[in-house]
Amino acid sequence: MAESENPKYLAAREIANRLRAAGHQAYLAGGCVRDLLLGLIPKDYDVATSATPDTVLSLFREKKALTVGAHFGVVLVCEPDGIATEVATFRNDGAYTDGRRPDSVRFSTDPREDVRRRDFTINGMLLDNEIYDRTGDVAEATLDFVGGRDDLSSRVVRAIGDPSLRFQEDKLRMLRGVRFAARLGFAIDPGTAAGIRRLASQVTVVSPERIRDEVSLILTEGSARVGFELLDQLGLLLHILPEITKLHGVEQPPEYHPEGDVWVHTMLLLEKLPRGASSTLAWGALLHDVGKPATFRAPDPNDPKDRIRFNGHVEVGVRIAEEILSRLRFSNEEIDQITALVKNHMRFGDVRHMREATLKRFLRLRHFDEHLALHRMDCLSSHCDLSLYDFAKEKYETVPPESIQPKPLLSGHELISAGYAPGPRFKKMLEAAEDAQLEGTVRTAAEALRFVQDRFGAPTK
Secondary structure, eight states: OGGOHHHHHHHHHHHHHHHHHTTTEEETHHHHHHHHHTOOOOSSEEEEEEEEEHHHHTTTTTTTTEEEGGGTTHHHHHHHEEOEEEEEEEEEEEEOOOOOOOOOOEEOOOOHHHHHHHSBBOOOEEEEEHHHHHOOOOOHEEEEESSHHHHHTTTTEEEEOOOHHHHHHTTHHHHHHHHHHHHOOOOHHHHHHHHHHHGGGGGGGGGHHHHHHHHHHHHHHSOOHHHHHHHTTTTTTHHHHHHTTTTTTOOOTTTTOHHHHHHHHHHHHHHHHTTTOOOOHHHHHHTTTTTTTHHBBBTTTTTTTTBOOOOOHHHHHHHHHHHHHHHOOOHOOOHHHHHHHHHHHGGGGGGGGGGGHHHHHHSSSHHHHHHHHHHHHHHHHTTTTHHHHHHHHHHHSSSSSSHHHHSSSSHHHHHHHHTTTOHHHHHHHHHHHHHHHTTTTTHHHHHHHHHHHHOOOOOOO
16 A cells, blocks of 8 residues: 555644644654565554644644653544554653653653664654655655664664663563564664663563563564564563473474474474464464473383373463463453363364264364364474364364254253253253254254153153
8 A cells, every 4th residue: 555545644644744834843753664664564653743742732632632641742643533643742761760661751852862762773763754755765754863774774673772771761672672573584683682681580570461462462473483482592581481481392202293392393383373363373372282391201211112291281281371371461251262272272183083062062162263273283383194184174164053053952941841950960961962962863852851851860750
């Protein structure tokens, strides 16, 4: 899409033009400039200006303008169609005593001051949209006071100024640096990497929610393996997900896992996550074998037929996954889906031999397409045999939904009407009736009731 047709760009351009018409400096700023220089479509467009927040609010009174960070000089200008543009006043930050946000800010009229307090050079450039509109040349319209264009050309993520100072100010920047490097396929500048290693243990001052969101982006932006290997090499993984570092060196039976240990297997899985994968699938892939280190059992040296085993690793993995996901403040719905992926990932081994009812219950797991996707990646990251995946996929795509989850023929009300007293047996009776329905051995309510009477006996009077 050309920028002249991009509604987000047009909204940001109109804001910048109006600010300049009122006598203020205004530029497009940050990630949108980086992406335009790379030939990518920016996700959002931000504006940086010399105008104070009060001035911005007064200039855009007819729009819905919100002070989302008045202390930091940030105003959100909203269009009637829902497009929101962040407008930030040039500023110079004070000390960051909490490791996340400045204690105080001083508004500035100098764009050089503003960009020098930002995180990375590739995110520290400004764009004069008037020059861009006139010439169509992004490079000509770019203001670069920090060497961002050179680092884009060299494919390097480099902190602005002193890396240790940048990361002491905001510890989240360490995770963001890894994410940018992974997503863009860039290297991390050696000095910047050294700063991350030096301060990696302090990443825990970042809120669990922000860590969760940043790691989720690393997992879903298309280079999850690269991102996690960087997290590990820079010492961050040990502090945000120590359970994952334990996968290193955990051997697996070569007849099932010729690729290597559990870490290698998991990284191969992450490598196969497509850009834009759901967060639940991505975390399921990361955590599917997290129970293996705790359940590793070496083969009996006196039994040549014995092999490495991980007895109970699924159950242990579910518990560990629940602990991690709760620690990172995932929603209950997300925890349920991710742990379901961990809990059920080994069940595909029995899929050809399942009873019809068991298979249909398996196929009707919530978001079964994610279970299929995880199993496919699991196979391709080990023995590469997709026969069970193909079988399950064919069943999932061809068995009618009404056959997988039909309307129950019996309910507790019918059992009571037939003379059964409510009690703990009701659940077993109804499950048995549903199994028979799924197997196709009963097709009517009357047949289902006779089945229950034959299996559990007639009601006692």
